[in-house]
Amino acid sequence: MDSKRIDEIINKYEGMANSVIMVLMDIQHENHWLPREVLEKISKKLSVPLSEILHIATFYKTFSLKPQGRHEVHVCTGTSCHQRGSEKILEKVQDLIGVKPGETTSDLRFSLENGSCLGCCTLGPEMVVDGVHHSNITPDDVEDILKNYK
Amino acid sequence: MARISSAKELEEVRKGIVSKKDPNKPCVAICGGIGCLGGREDLVNAFEKEIKKQKLQGKVDVRVTGCHGFCAQGPNIVIYPDEICYVKVQPEDASEIVKQTLVEKKVVDRLVYTDPNTGEKAVYQSDIPYYKKQMRNLLGTNPKIDPRNIDDYLAIGGYSSLAKALSKMTPEQVLDEVKKANLRGRGGGGFPAGLKWETARNAPAELKYVICNGHEGEPGAYMDRAIFQGNPHLIIEGLIIGGYAIGARQGFIYTRHDMPRLRENIDLALKTAHDYGFLGKNILGSGFDFEIEVHLDVGIFVSGEASALMRSIEGKAPEPRPKYTRTAVKGIWERPSNLNNVETWANVPQIIGKGADWYLGIGTEGSKGTKMISLSGNIVNTGVVEVPFGTTLKEIVYDIGGGIPNGKKLKAIHFGAAMGGSLPAELIDTPLDFDVMSKLGAAIGAGGLFVMDEDTNMVSMNRFFLDFLAKESCGKCVPCREGIRQMLRIMTRMSEGKGREGDIEALEELCEVGSLASLCALGKTTSSPIYSALRYFKKEYEASIKNKGTPPNC
Numbered sequence: 001m002d003s004k005r006i007d008e009i010i011n012k013y014e015g016m017a018n019s020v021i022m023v024l025m026d027i028q029h030e031n032h033w034l035p036r037e038v039l040e041k042i043s044k045k046l047s048v049p050l051s052e053i054l055h056i057a058t059f060y061k062t063f064s065l066k067p068q069g070r071h072e073v074h075v076c077t078g079t080s081c082h083q084r085g086s087e088k089i090l091e092k093v094q095d096l097i098g099v100k101p102g103e104t105t106s107d108l109r110f111s112l113e114n115g116s117c118l119g120c121c122t123l124g125p126e127m128v129v130d131g132v133h134h135s136n137i138t139p140d141d142v143e144d145i146l147k148n149y150k
Numbered sequence: 151m152a153r154i155s156s157a158k159e160l161e162e163v164r165k166g167i168v169s170k171k172d173p174n175k176p177c178v179a180i181c182g183g184i185g186c187l188g189g190r191e192d193l194v195n196a197f198e199k200e201i202k203k204q205k206l207q208g209k210v211d212v213r214v215t216g217c218h219g220f221c222a223q224g225p226n227i228v229i230y231p232d233e234i235c236y237v238k239v240q241p242e243d244a245s246e247i248v249k250q251t252l253v254e255k256k257v258v259d260r261l262v263y264t265d266p267n268t269g270e271k272a273v274y275q276s277d278i279p280y281y282k283k284q285m286r287n288l289l290g291t292n293p294k295i296d297p298r299n300i301d302d303y304l305a306i307g308g309y310s311s312l313a314k315a316l317s318k319m320t321p322e323q324v325l326d327e328v329k330k331a332n333l334r335g336r337g338g339g340g341f342p343a344g345l346k347w348e349t350a351r352n353a354p355a356e357l358k359y360v361i362c363n364g365h366e367g368e369p370g371a372y373m374d375r376a377i378f379q380g381n382p383h384l385i386i387e388g389l390i391i392g393g394y395a396i397g398a399r400q401g402f403i404y405t406r407h408d409m410p411r412l413r414e415n416i417d418l419a420l421k422t423a424h425d426y427g428f429l430g431k432n433i434l435g436s437g438f439d440f441e442i443e444v445h446l447d448v449g450i451f452v453s454g455e456a457s458a459l460m461r462s463i464e465g466k467a468p469e470p471r472p473k474y475t476r477t478a479v480k481g482i483w484e485r486p487s488n489l490n491n492v493e494t495w496a497n498v499p500q501i502i503g504k505g506a507d508w509y510l511g512i513g514t515e516g517s518k519g520t521k522m523i524s525l526s527g528n529i530v531n532t533g534v535v536e537v538p539f540g541t542t543l544k545e546i547v548y549d550i551g552g553g554i555p556n557g558k559k560l561k562a563i564h565f566g567a568a569m570g571g572s573l574p575a576e577l578i579d580t581p582l583d584f585d586v587m588s589k590l591g592a593a594i595g596a597g598g599l600f601v602m603d604e605d606t607n608m609v610s611m612n613r614f615f616l617d618f619l620a621k622e623s624c625g626k627c628v629p630c631r632e633g634i635r636q637m638l639r640i641m642t643r644m645s646e647g648k649g650r651e652g653d654i655e656a657l658e659e660l661c662e663v664g665s666l667a668s669l670c671a672l673g674k675t676t677s678s679p680i681y682s683a684l685r686y687f688k689k690e691y692e693a694s695i696k697n698k699g700t701p702p703n704c
Contacts, residue, residue, distance in 0.1 A: 017483075018445065018465025025407065025448060052466075059467040059624070060448035062407065078369035079567050079600050080526035082614055115621070116449065118408070119372030120184045121526035122221035122533065133187060 001031040006038060010045050020048055020056055024063055032068040061115075069104045069111040071149040073097070074128040078117025081124035085138075089125050090114055092139040096146060110149070153427030156435040157313035163426075164310075167301045176210045176252050177230040179293045180239075182411065183217025183376055185533065186224035193225055196241035200248045210252055216292040216380010220280050221533035222552075223263060228275060228293045235275045236261040266530075266552070280531050283549050285512070285538045287520050288496050292380040297415045300422040303383040309428055311503035315391050316436035324395040324502060325351060331506035332518045333498070337363055337491030338566070338595045338671070340517075340584035346488055349478040351396045353486035358398040361463070361482075361489040362389050364405035365447050365454030368567045369618070371598035373522035374492035376534045378405070379412040381496075382419035386442065388495035390428065391502055393440045396488050400441055404459050407446040416444060451622035455670045456489045457481070458624070469626045470670035491596070493522055513539035517584045521597055525551050528558065528603035537582065544578040547601060558603035562687075566595025568615035569675035571682030572608070591682040608687040609694045613641040615679045623672060630673025633664040637676070649695035654684070 009026045013019040023042055028034060034057055043050040057063045075090045090101070093112060099105050101114040118128065123135030127145065134145050154160050178197050180186075197212050218226045223237035229251050236247065236258065243261060250256045263272045265279060272278040275293075295302035303309070315324050329344030350358060362385060366374045378385055389401045403416060420442055423429045431439045445463050447453045453468035460482045462468040481487025497519055501509050512519050517539035523546060524534050530552030537546060543563055547553065554560050562572040571592035573580065580586060587594050602611065616638040625631045637660050640653050661677030668674045684691060 016465075018463060020465050021448060021462070025446065056467050059469075060450050060453075062449035079564075079598075079614075080370050080532075083527045083600070083602065083606070115618075116367070116408075116451075117369035117372070118184070119366070119375055120187075120221070121370055121372065121524070122185045122224065123187075124526075135187075 001027065001035070001038065003041070005030070006041060010042060014046065019046055020053060021060075024053075024057060028063055033064040033066060066104065067108065069108045071109060071130050072111050072113065073146070074113045076116070076118050076124060076126050076128070077114045078121070078124075080117070080121035081126060084125045086125040088139045089127060089137060089142060092142045093127070093146070096143060110146075151425050153425070153430070154434060155427065157317040160309060160313050160434065164304050167305050171305060174231050177213055178210065178247070178252075179213045179215050179228045179230060181218045181224060181226040181293070182214040183221065183224070183380070184372070184409065185217065185221030186226055190225060192241045193239065193244070196244035197248070200244040204248055204253065206248070206252065210248075213296045215295065216297050217289075217376035217534055218293050219286070219289055219376070219534045219536075220278070220531065222531045233274050233276075235263065235273065235278065237263045280533070280550055280552070283541075283545055284536050285520050286536045287500060288377055288384070288493070288522065289380075289534065289536045292376070295381060297380050297382055298418050300383060300419070300426060303381070307503070308383050309387055311499035312387050312390055312428060313434055315394055315502050316434050316438060319502075321351070321395045321397060324391060327506045328395065328498065328501055331501045331509040333494065333501060333509075334517060334584060335490055336493035336497070336521065336597065338593070340588075340594065343490055343494055346478050346490070347392065347396050349476060350398075350486045350488035353479045355486050357400070357485050358396055359400050359402060359482050359485060359487040360389055360393045360396055360398045361402045361404060361459070361487060362492060362495050363454065363456070363459060363489055364403060364492045365459065366406065366492070366596065367447070367451040367454045368596050368598050370526040370567055370600045371524055371596045373524045373534045373597055375406065375409060375412055377496050377522065378492050379409070379415050382415050383423065384499060385492055385495045386419055386423055387428070388498035389442065390433070390440050391498050392488065392490070392495065394438055398488070399439050400443070402463055402482070403442060403444045404463065405444065405446060407448055413444070413446070420444070452624045452670070452672055455672060457670065459489065460487055469624050470672070472669055493597070514581060514583045517582075521582060521594070523597045523599050525599050525601070527564075527601040528554050529601040530555050539583055540581045542578070543573070543580050543582065546582065546599065547578065551601070554601065554603050558605065560601065561604045561606050562602045562608070563592070564600040564602060565592045565598065566678065567598055567600065568618045569672065569678055570595045571678045572602070572686065573682070574686045591678070591685055593678070607645070608683050608690045609641065610645040612679050612683055613638065613645045616641055616676070619672065619676050627667075627669040627673060629664045629667040630669070630676065633660050633668075633673070634676055636660055637680070644691070644694045647694065651695065653695060654691055658684070
């Protein structure tokens with residue numbers, strides 16, 4: 001991420017009480033992860049100790065301190081999807097791409113996430129890839145869906 | 151748009167809007183709720199294209215609305231003015247609907263809802279059994295308005311309660327009305343909102359805050375986003391009225407970061423409310439100033455807890471704090487901060503508009519008004535429901551929810567997800583009521599009703615809840631951080647058929663300590679699913695130790 005863009009984001013929120021969270025969110029959104037040197041830069045520019053920034057960045061689950069893959073695979077494991085068999089979907093995804101939730105494949109093709117109910121329980125079990133919902137799926141559908149993401 | 155400067159002017163503006171609207175102009179209202187995949191663009195495009203093709207531009211409106219509620223039959227559309235309801239509509243159906251229904255005024259039979267039990271067809275929303283038994287005071291307007299158009303909200307009487315409060319009532323009178331209506335918090339606790347407002351009002355401080363909690367992190371709960379995305383002005387109006395009653399000039403909305411359309415609708419609603427003069431300085435000429443700021447959760451369950459949420463608004467990590475001083479007295483930046491849930495705020499305009507006496511006529515003795523419920527799990531009609539308090543669980547699960555799919559039997563009804571409790575099928579005649587449900591060990595919580603069929607194993611279900619909480623615990627206090635971990639260890643081995651003698655007793659002890667000594671509701675209510683399971687499904691726990699296995703029904 002180029003440093004001019006980072007400056008722009010920081011300037012946008014400078015002076016706001018919760019600027020750290022807002023800045024981290026914007027950078028996470030654009031860059032998909034938070035490199036250490038970016039955090040150091042934020043710390044300097046906003047005069048917030050790095051330890052405090054790390055406290056926030058490691059606490060909230062949306063923030064990632066590791067590079068993310070090109071495609072984000074999210075298997076919903078909320079209560080309702082769980083009850084409708086999401087565990088088997090997650091197992092199948094793990095088998096196919098070879099990483100666990102929270103990890104990224106070594107070729108940076110996929111990052112896998114699970115958890116948090118997405119509020120569309122009628123579509124469950126479901127898997128969201130790059131924001132696209134694949135609903136009411138079975139483990140057999142997983143391979144065909146992932147094939148489309150290179 | 152120039153700012154509206156008085157209640158009288160608002161009525162004139164409203165008249166102008168209504169007179170410009172032709173009630174007979176056909177309109178295709180497409181559900182934009184997340185269960186219908188957010189008003190899928192391909193579906194919206196198909197209708198727009200078809201209207202153009204059949205030369206009906208300007209004669210027919212297409213409206214992307216908030217959630218209609220019947221997610222299981224989505225994508226849903228309603229054709230106005232006749233209110234014909236079509237279910238499971240696909241883009242390829244657009245041409246037939248436009249030609250048949252909009253031009254020739256005929257009903258497309260194959261897209262009409264058919265009752266699976268009786269085979270009867272229901273052309274209008276009011277004929278569909280799912281809607282028939284509901285009382286949709288809050289959700290009912292969702293199909294009728296475009297959440298991105300403030301004029302639609304004004305046309306149905308929007309902001310008239312705010313005008314009434316500001317022009318005809320003192321802050322004390324507004325507070326008294328809410329107290330009299332016995333509005334109870336819809337976020338989980340069921341605490342009387344009026345009392346909380348009073349505490350914040352009486353707290354000595356120059357600056358006070360009101361907060362709308364739209365975090366909705368509870369798995370299986372999705373009613374708040376249905377109303378917030380579908381009718382954001384309703385919540386904003388409630389929040390401004392609350393600010394007036396409490397004496398706050400600043401409001402905060404805390405909502406989800408992962409739903410772009412929800413965020414867009416809120417931002418747009420705030421901007422237009424500002425343009426029209428419902429926010430900002432000297433609102434409707436009353437001298438009352440009020441602003442609202444939006445903050446986003448960044449994906450952690452505990453930040454929905456009041457004191458943690460306030461830390462998050464301050465820009466810190468959302469760790470809860472002990473509540474020896476209430477947040478209504480010392481919250482954000484140590485100032486009085488009154489926090490209520492989205493649905494609670496949504497109830498405020500109708501209480502002020504129609505009066506507490508009207509509101510008191512709905513519900514049970516201790517629980518007034520309606521409650522939005524989201525149905526999930528093993529249930530035919532997954533979706534958002536709004537019923538008056540006092541409706542039995544049986545009516546919700548069977549008459550509205552359509553029962554259990556695949557011919558299975560009902561095993562348990564669960565409220566409150568990982569921090570709630572389960573009721574066995576025998577208690578299905580229980581009425582929906584804050585106090586009755588709490589006594590039975592299954593507090594309503596935010597209103598996520600999760601249905602489990604006969605194949606469910608209660609031990610592994612409880613293990614699943616603990617696993618969720620173990621990951622979401624903030625780790626600040628020991629009883630929660632360490633207690634949940636130990637409980638999870640025990641439940642894991644029980645669910646694997648390796649339970650030991652004494653495990654149930656150890657669980658009970660951990661539950662007791664956790665519920666007494668944890669800092670916040672997350673740790674305090676971790677024990678709720680286990681307590682309720684030990685109350686109603688103890689045999690299953692015992693069997694998982696004795697039989698070294700976990701049959702679902704013992």
